Amino acid sequence: MNGTPRFAADAMLGRLARWLRVLGYDTWYDSAVADADLVRLAEDEGRVLLTRDRHLLRELRPARALEVRLDDPLHQLREVVRELALASPGELFTRCMLCNAPLQELGRAEALPRLPPGVQAMDGPVRRCPACGRLYWGGSHVRRMRAALERVLPGWGQEPAPTNPPA
Numbered sequence: 001m002n003g004t005p006r007f008a009a010d011a012m013l014g015r016l017a018r019w020l021r022v023l024g025y026d027t028w029y030d031s032a033v034a035d036a037d038l039v040r041l042a043e044d045e046g047r048v049l050l051t052r053d054r055h056l057l058r059e060l061r062p063a064r065a066l067e068v069r070l071d072d073p074l075h076q077l078r079e080v081v082r083e084l085a086l087a088s089p090g091e092l093f094t095r096c097m098l099c100n101a102p103l104q105e106l107g108r109a110e111a112l113p114r115l116p117p118g119v120q121a122m123d124g125p126v127r128r129c130p131a132c133g134r135l136y137w138g139g140s141h142v143r144r145m146r147a148a149l150e151r152v153l154p155g156w157g158q159e160p161a162p163t164n165p166p167a
């Protein structure tokens with residue numbers, strides 16, 4: 001496989017899709033998509049199809065697919081990482097978990113007024129999704145997700161070294 005793989009996840013794999021986006025992997029997901037459309041989209045866009053559906057694999061024979069066998073989303077993530085020998089990303093939370101868009105980093109002055117009171121003193125980047133507007137920063141939710149990731153993929157969920165955010 002050339003370059004960084006991109007994914008298309010079936011309707012059963014919404015939480016796995018979110019985790020792949022946390023790692024930065026471009027992952028298409030729509031819970032309402034029909035099987036045939038999902039397979040066509042994956043083929044057209046050169047995506048690896050992730051599915052729990054053996055029937056889909058047998059009937060529609062996608063060119064590049066991985067059958068996900070486990071139930072827990074984080075175990076599924078580890079399964080995908082191992083099966084495809086994915087490399088650990090340098091940084092987490094560079095892509096929106098909800099809509100898959102690459103996030104834009106906000107400058108300090110731009111970010112501060114948008115954050116809730118109490119988190120304004122926090123270091124680290126603040127990123128914004130250009131599609132849905134959601135903000136990502138190193139708050140408790142992100143820390144919990146890092147800890148959960150660290151439990152299944154040791155070394156992958158660690159906090160980045162402190163950096164000076166852009167002014």
Ligand SMILES: [Zn+2]
Nearest residue numbers: 096099129132
């Ligand atoms: Zn978004």
